[in-house]
Amino acid sequence: MNKIINRSLGDYIVDRTESLNSENIRKFFIDKSDDxxxxxxxxxxxxxxxxxxxxxxxxMKTAExxxxxxxxxxxxxxxxVSFEESIRIERIxxxxxxxxxxLQWTMGKILIEVLNKIIELKPSCIDTLSNRLANFFSYxxxxxxxxxxxxxxxxxxxxxxxxxxxxEDNKALSKKAPSAxxxxxxxxxxxxxxxxxxxxxxxxxxxxVLLFDEAAHVFSSSQQxxxxxxxxxxxxxxxxxxxSVYPGITNYGKYFERNHDAKELRISWSPHESExxxxxxxxxxxxxxxxxIEYWNKLTVNNEIxxxxxxxxxxNPRFVFxxxxxxxxxxxxxxxxITTTMLINCLRTVNEAKWSxxxxxxxxxxxxxxxxxxxxxxxxxxxxxxxxEWNNKRRSAGxxxxxxxxxxxxxxxxxxxxxxxxxxxxxxxxxxxxKSMGKGKYGYxxxxxxxxxxxxxxxxxxxxxxxxxxxxDNNQAYFESTSEINKLIQKLSKTEEEYHCSxxxxxxxxxxxxxxxxxxxxxxMEISEQEPLYKILRGHSIENLNLSHKIVSRxxxxxxxxxxxxDAKIDDIRMSYIQDVRIEKIKNAAVEYMAx
Amino acid sequence: xxxxxxTFRDNILTPVNKIQKETIKLNDFTPILKYLNATLDIHHNxxxxxxxxxTLWNELVFDLLASIHSASSGFYRSAIVTLRSILEIGTxxxxxxxxxxxxxxxxxxxxxxxxxxxxxxxxxxxFKTKYIKCFYEDIDSIEKxxxxxxxxxxxxxxxxxxxVHGRYNSLIKINSVTINYSQSDFKxxxxxxxxxxxxxxxxxxxxxxxxxxxxxxxxxxxCGVVKL
Numbered sequence: 001m002n003k004i005i006n007r008s009l010g011d012y013i014v015d016r017t018e019s020l021n022s023e024n025i026r027k028f029f030i031d032k033s034d035d036x037x038x039x040x041x042x043x044x045x046x047x048x049x050x051x052x053x054x055x056x057x058x059x060m061k062t063a064e065x066x067x068x069x070x071x072x073x074x075x076x077x078x079x080x081v082s083f084e085e086s087i088r089i090e091r092i093x094x095x096x097x098x099x100x101x102x103l104q105w106t107m108g109k110i111l112i113e114v115l116n117k118i119i120e121l122k123p124s125c126i127d128t129l130s131n132r133l134a135n136f137f138s139y140x141x142x143x144x145x146x147x148x149x150x151x152x153x154x155x156x157x158x159x160x161x162x163x164x165x166x167x168e169d170n171k172a173l174s175k176k177a178p179s180a181x182x183x184x185x186x187x188x189x190x191x192x193x194x195x196x197x198x199x200x201x202x203x204x205x206x207x208x209v210l211l212f213d214e215a216a217h218v219f220s221s222s223q224q225x226x227x228x229x230x231x232x233x234x235x236x237x238x239x240x241x242x243x244s245v246y247p248g249i250t251n252y253g254k255y256f257e258r259n260h261d262a263k264e265l266r267i268s269w270s271p272h273e274s275e276x277x278x279x280x281x282x283x284x285x286x287x288x289x290x291x292x293i294e295y296w297n298k299l300t301v302n303n304e305i306x307x308x309x310x311x312x313x314x315x316n317p318r319f320v321f322x323x324x325x326x327x328x329x330x331x332x333x334x335x336x337x338i339t340t341t342m343l344i345n346c347l348r349t350v351n352e353a354k355w356s357x358x359x360x361x362x363x364x365x366x367x368x369x370x371x372x373x374x375x376x377x378x379x380x381x382x383x384x385x386x387x388x389e390w391n392n393k394r395r396s397a398g399x400x401x402x403x404x405x406x407x408x409x410x411x412x413x414x415x416x417x418x419x420x421x422x423x424x425x426x427x428x429x430x431x432x433x434x435k436s437m438g439k440g441k442y443g444y445x446x447x448x449x450x451x452x453x454x455x456x457x458x459x460x461x462x463x464x465x466x467x468x469x470x471x472x473d474n475n476q477a478y479f480e481s482t483s484e485i486n487k488l489i490q491k492l493s494k495t496e497e498e499y500h501c502s503x504x505x506x507x508x509x510x511x512x513x514x515x516x517x518x519x520x521x522x523x524x525m526e527i528s529e530q531e532p533l534y535k536i537l538r539g540h541s542i543e544n545l546n547l548s549h550k551i552v553s554r555x556x557x558x559x560x561x562x563x564x565x566x567d568a569k570i571d572d573i574r575m576s577y578i579q580d581v582r583i584e585k586i587k588n589a590a591v592e593y594m595a596x
Numbered sequence: 597x598x599x600x601x602x603t604f605r606d607n608i609l610t611p612v613n614k615i616q617k618e619t620i621k622l623n624d625f626t627p628i629l630k631y632l633n634a635t636l637d638i639h640h641n642x643x644x645x646x647x648x649x650x651t652l653w654n655e656l657v658f659d660l661l662a663s664i665h666s667a668s669s670g671f672y673r674s675a676i677v678t679l680r681s682i683l684e685i686g687t688x689x690x691x692x693x694x695x696x697x698x699x700x701x702x703x704x705x706x707x708x709x710x711x712x713x714x715x716x717x718x719x720x721x722x723f724k725t726k727y728i729k730c731f732y733e734d735i736d737s738i739e740k741x742x743x744x745x746x747x748x749x750x751x752x753x754x755x756x757x758x759x760v761h762g763r764y765n766s767l768i769k770i771n772s773v774t775i776n777y778s779q780s781d782f783k784x785x786x787x788x789x790x791x792x793x794x795x796x797x798x799x800x801x802x803x804x805x806x807x808x809x810x811x812x813x814x815x816x817x818x819c820g821v822v823k824l
Contacts, residue, residue: 072625125634136661
């Protein structure tokens with residue numbers, strides 16, 4: 001998004017921060033004054049935790065820009081690293097203990113971003129000035145820049161090889177590496193760390209801050225484990241690592257301890273904190289006013305409308321942009337005023353789209369497949385109808401209303417993945433602290449996304465949000481013994497990891513991890529291999545891409561699967577009606593689909 | 597090493613070095629170096645255009661590096677004193693560019709360096725609007741107000757002369773002779789440095805009609821007397 005000639009609202013409320021250039025990130029970033037930018041640039045290790053679309057990338061990119069602006073004074077090199085393309089590495093099989101392609105790619109990716117950044121930050125006049133001063137003083141310093149520029153060139157090629165070259169397995173990797181020196185650096189985390197420390201010394205940096213984005217979501221479970229072990233190995237006073245993670249669904253592995261190896265930095269938001277609601281208002285105001293001040297005036301002429309929109313965001317800028325998009329789609333901004341009915345209808349459409357997107361997650365997060373299917377039913381058929389009925393009764397009796405429910409700790413823990421995936425998708429917020437539910441029982445309080453409450457008439461208008469309570473007496477509670485919860489626990493307990501006998505003629509399967517050898521034939525037990533996610537997603541039809549029907553139908557004349565689009569060069573996609581702008585949109589859609 | 601060498605090293609050079617390290621640590625040198633380079637671009641171009649006048653700019657560049665070095669070493673007033681010298685040599689160079697006989701006399705007879713900024717403006721209407729119009733007709737469209745260039749020159753010269761002559765409020769070690777890093781004094785110096793280089797850049801751009809170098813134009817715009 002650079003100079004906007006034909007102005008479109010979509011250019012101002014883009015879904016993903018990755019689509020914004022630095023100028024627009026600077027312009028659109030709203031500081032919540034909660035010191036997060038400073039934390040992201042300090043010398044500690046952090047896990048930046050928040051649900052999808054809540055603004056983690058925006059924060060990280062802003063931190064990177066802020067460090068670049070102050071680099072001349074502070075000498076802090078902050079580098080944003082996205083692992084979106086990591087899924088390509090899954091195609092390379094690991095057949096021996098030689099180079100691990102995932103670690104090679106991860107370290108290579110980090111290194112290339114660091115080198116590109118240090119090269120980019122060099123002021124354009126420095127070389128000329130240095131030569132002139134060297135002439136005046138008959139003395140020249142010892143610049144290492146050239147050496148690092150050479151590394152950057154060969155690294156780029158190597159990463160390309162890792163991402164797209166025809167490599168069957170990791171044994172073939174060493175033949176493809178462009179230089180022995182590079183192989184040594186990327187050989188293992190220790191040598192990589194030594195190289196980084198040397199770079200810090202050569203450039204006399206205060207420190208390097210690595211901002212790892214999409215570290216958890218994009219990686220497979222085993223990759224996540226490797227990544228966090230590697231993350232831990234980088235800890236040093238001069239190297240600070242921050243990784244964006246999603247609540248609940250990240251696998252840290254056996255060796256990484258949250259709160260010990262990295263502190264948690266949570267992006268939290270509450271619809272009951274006026275400051276938090278104002279924060280979302282400021283985000284919208286900046287963007288919408290920039291596009292068209294009349295739109296903002298329409299949204300704010302009735303406080304109820306803007307407050308409801310901001311509350312229904314649940315602190316998620318991406319979601320609130322979808323609400324605004326839908327208001328425009330339904331011509332709400334062309335009407336005399338925006339009514340509550342119009343808004344509620346938009347919320348329903350946006351929520352349905354969110355549920356459809358949620359279901360597609362079962363294609364990516366295979367481990368959560370059953371939980372995803374049950375989660376939708378749980379919320380739509382049990383929680384929401386119960387809550388609506390509960391509030392109807394309490395409304396008539398003039399009592400406090402509810403926006404969530406309690407769940408007994410033991411029940412929560414047995415189906416925790418279900419709540420994890422709902423929290424990840426921003427349908428619910430889980431309050432981590434155990435609360436007393438009476439009769440010696442404890443549980444967690446789960447808040448429902450306000451947009452679901454408004455669209456399903458659990459809450460009827462904005463003023464009711466000031467009349468809610470999270471006290472146990474004013475809320476419903478679910479226990480392990482609650483029949484629907486019990487049934488859910490039974491269903492979901494069958495979806496554990498499976499181990500099967502390595503003897504192809506033996507059919508023994510168990511979920512009991514203690515069986516190292518098959519009890520039937522004595523052969524070794526192994527975990528049931530799932531097809532790599534990379535392969536699964538590549539095989540999906542291009543109809544799954546977030547593109548218009550017109551574009552998809554034209555693409556179908558040449559491509560069938562998402563993998564074909566993902567691999568295609570720019571000119572391969574070019575055809576009538578599909579030129580540069582649409583090609584970029586198509587490639588982004590494929591990358592986003594693969595990255596999730 | 598002799599006592600005197602050791603004393604000189606340990607009690608002058610070493611503490612100065614400490615101040616320099618602190619100056620580097622606590623400041624962003626990007627604007628200073630960028631506009632130093634832009635000034636060196638002017639130096640390079642003037643040398644190409646007119647070797648004689650270019651010799652004055654050699655001296656100016658030398659003074660400029662000395663000034664920056666003094667400021668980074670904690671000698672703020674000396675650094676500012678040198679800025680006046682830079683302004684004087686710079687303005688004289690533009691005067692002599694158009695007055696070759698006077699330059700010849702200055703050079704060959706080692707004449708008094710009496711082409712002070714104030715004298716140039718009072719006696720020759722130096723860089724007043726009518727003066728500029730002789731080589732840049734469109735000055736009306738870019739200057740902030742009539743004679744804004746010469747007015748600024750006068751003001752800047754006066755400001756720097758106050759420091760040279762020791763006007764009371766410009767003195768910085770009245771209370772004690774403690775030589776250390778001072779953030780406020782360094783920032784004050786930086787502002788004066790950039791504004792001095794800026795007005796010289798304005799004179800250069802207008803006299804030589806060189807609108808091609810974006811860094812020089814950016815430097816010239818700092819003082820705000822013209823909009824380039």
